[in-house]
Amino acid sequence: MASIRQNKIAELLKRELSMIFQQNATGYCKGAMVTVTIVRVTKDLSMAKVYLSIFGGKDNEDSYKEIVKKASQIRSELAKIVKNQLRKTPELQFYVDDSLDYAMKIDELLR
Numbered sequence: 001m002a003s004i005r006q007n008k009i010a011e012l013l014k015r016e017l018s019m020i021f022q023q024n025a026t027g028y029c030k031g032a033m034v035t036v037t038i039v040r041v042t043k044d045l046s047m048a049k050v051y052l053s054i055f056g057g058k059d060n061e062d063s064y065k066e067i068v069k070k071a072s073q074i075r076s077e078l079a080k081i082v083k084n085q086l087r088k089t090p091e092l093q094f095y096v097d098d099s100l101d102y103a104m105k106i107d108e109l110l111r
Contacts, residue, residue, distance in 0.1 A: 003043070009086065010039040013048055016081050020074060028070055032056050032063040037097040041090060048090040051097035068094050
């Protein structure tokens with residue numbers, strides 16, 4: 001179970017990463033719409049798992065690979081934003097959140 005501090009930092013990272021992806025959609029996401037769904041931070045605050053939903057791109061897998069490739073740039077931009085709140089910005093690991101696809105598949109099976 002996550003501590004209160006972990007939850008607060010996760011929400012801060014989620015909010016700021018969402019803004020970064022919104023402002024730099026063409027650079028990081030190749031024009032796709034990226035939504036940060038969940039951020040989970042480790043107990044020592046050194047790593048953050050970021051779950052993304054990617055919509056509207058020509059190739060969502062290609063957009064995901066581009067985000068992973070530019071993870072260090074995204075982290076440095078995030079560090080500039082949260083420098084007053086966090087001493088050290090966590091390493092970012094990006095994952096595709098396929099829960100929406102899973103829910104749609106189950107809904108289709110139930111029909």
